[in-house]
Amino acid sequence: MRPGPKGKVVSVTDGDTLLLDNGLTVRLIGLQAPKLPQGRENFTAWPKSDEAKARLEALTLGKAVEVRHGGETRDRxxxxxxxxxxxxxxxxWVQRQLLAEGLxxxxxxxxxxxxxADLLAAESLARTMRLGIWADPYYTVRRADRPEALLARAxxxxxxxxxxxxxEKAGGRVFLNFGRHWKTDFTAVIDARALGLFTATGLDPLALNGALVRIRGWVDDRDGPRIELTHPEQIEVLAAR
Known part of the structure; x- marks a missing residue:
């Protein structure tokens, strides 16, 4: 990783965002903490959002911190x-600590x-031990063979x-079908632009026939519940066959 800004944390916005004394706002990359409304109308706080914010405050507030970059350095x-x-x-390492505590x-x-890889390992252990968010049904790992329940999470x-x-590949995209009825069952879709990243990491999505996998991403409703995959780390292969 490349060295980035340093500063003292003067305030914490939520479980993954904080402000430094040099005026910079830092978004902790690599994780998503439970969301707070932050002034948004009709937005209900996610379970454990207050706990995640409080823990980030305990870890960082008033302390000198260092940012290190492993990709893009600023967002929009x-x-x-x-x-x-x-x-x-x-x-x-703040991200790993929050994930290890299930926050x-x-x-x-x-x-x-x-x-x-390190962050996924920390999350996995916390999930196995049902720490923090993993004890709350809101964050339950969903079943691909229950498309109706997934649609409710669009x-x-x-x-x-x-x-x-x-x-299968069609129209330049790869479709991972989890049921026989592609109009209603759950599907993960890999766009043509993302396939190069899969090739670079040695993960061939067309070789996943019969594999038990865990997919992560935003659920939408297009011909049944679907998740768009933009990079290979969104797929964890749990068993090849």
Whole structure:
């Protein structure tokens, strides 16, 4: 990772965003904490959002921190993007700590994929131990063979597990079908622009026929529930066949 800005944390906005004394707003890349309304109308706070914010305050407020970049350095809101470290003894990696305590989920972008293996491992252990958010049904890992329940989660970021019934390429895109009826069953779709990233990491999505996988992303409703995949870390292969 590349060194980025340093500063002292003067306020915490929510479980993944904070403000430094140099005026920079930092968005912790690689995770998504439970969301707070932040002034949005008709927005209900996600479960554990207050706990996630309080924990980030306990870890960072009033402390000197360092940002390190592993991809894009700014988002469209001009927030600084990076992994956040508190250079105490021993050094604290804030993202990994929040994930290990079950106060966030791994959330990544195709242009910011550094450290994801370590972050996924921390999330996995917390989920297995049912820590934090993983004890709340709101964050349950959804089943791919229950498309009606997935449709009810359209517009939400979800983890979905199931066995790929058919992996096929059509029109430059790859479709991972989890049921026989593509108009109503759950599907994960890999856009042509993303296929190069899959090739670079050695993950051939067409080889996933029969594989048990975990998909993560935003659920939409287009010919049944669907998640768009933009980079390979959105797929975890749990069993090849």
């Amino acid at each position: 809101h001009d927030r600084v993007l990076g992994q956040l470290f508190v250079p105490d003894t021993p050094e604290l 966030a989920r791994v959330y990544s972008f195709p242009d910011n994929r550094a450290c994801l 517009g939400q970021y979800e983890l979905v597990e199931g066995r790929v019934l058919l992996a």
